[in-house]
Amino acid sequence: MTPLRYVTNPLAEWLCLEGQWMIFDPTTKLLQTAQCPSPAVWRALSTLNALCEEPRSEQEILTHLGDAKLARADAAALFASACELGMLIPEAELDIWHRRAKEASSHQVLDAIRFLSLLPCQEYLDYSRPTVFQEDRRNMLEQIAQGEPQPPIIKEYPDVPRLVLPHPSLDPPTDPLRRLSHLLFFTFGALRQSLFLGLLPMLHKTVPSMGARHPLEAYLLVGERAPVKPGVYHYEVLYNALAQIAPQDGAAGPGCTLVVTALFERSLWRYRHNLGYKDVLHDLGHVTATLHMLAEDLGIPLEEIEELPPWSHTRRLEEDPMAAFRIGVIS
Helix, strand or coil, rough: CCCCEEECCCEEEEECCEEEEEEEECCCEEEEECCCCCHHHHHHHHHHHHHHCCEHHHHHHHHHHHHHCCCCCCCCCHHHHHHHHHCCEHHHHHHHHHHHHHEEEEEEHHHHHHHHHHHHHHCCCCCCCCCCCHHHHHHHHHHHHHHCCCCCCCCCCCCCEEEEECCCCCCCCCCHHHHHHHHHHHHCCEEEEEEECEEEEEECCCCCCHCCCCEECCCCCCCCCCCCCCCCEEEEECCEEEEECCCCCCCCCCCCCEEECCHHHHHHHHHCCCCCCHHHHHHHHHHHHHHHHHHHCCCCCEEEECCCCCCCHHHCCCCCCEEEEEEECCC
């Protein structure tokens, strides 16, 4: 008799809710509480998921878990629990689960669950240790020595016309130009600069950013009936100024379109792991929330655009557009 072979369930995901580990199946909306695994079991479970992407026999799985430094009894218990909780399924049932996966592919919580399930697999520096800052500085110096200099934390366009906006510390938002200045400064503007560990330049802004990397840039596509003349502008964070990098864009329309872009290397030079991408998305969430709160407070009509507008000048950016907001006519 041919022994059963097992594969990873394409839908079952680990999830941590309020300190409890659970296994979630979006096709049945089933949440099962599971005992939080030890670090050794967690590492073995992570490798087990990858191993069983191809069908494996019980003996192959137990041998793999033994190679992962699990005792035989622990390996057998982990295998039994994985089958009982639906993490591993018989190969013969895979087609059924693939059909369920297709039906559940639009379930919005899946991405969040996958992200949360990966977090424990990533090792971070422990900043409670006395020597951690020396290690941190040494790691950065090694990167520089390997020919990977730090990316600039400020982007500027030299030799283009500039409009210095009224600074919020001196001018209250009493007219459309000053209201626009308040919106841009308190979302993107720099308060001051500093040097981390005597090595890493940092910007301090009103919005939080992982490690003060601030990878996001702001561009304005200005049309008619706006506080500044039509054109394509880059917001210069140090000077609270708009640098005009191109003439009027035909897609701008009345008012302004604010395009938020990302320079990923600012974050990824500092945080060199796959999850560094999510830090940029967190920063985008901070910026988005700040924009909406400020716009409401300043009486500025603001609407997030789901699809980025056509923009012929993106070839000049050398960065990735991430989000866009329609700013209506400011009264």
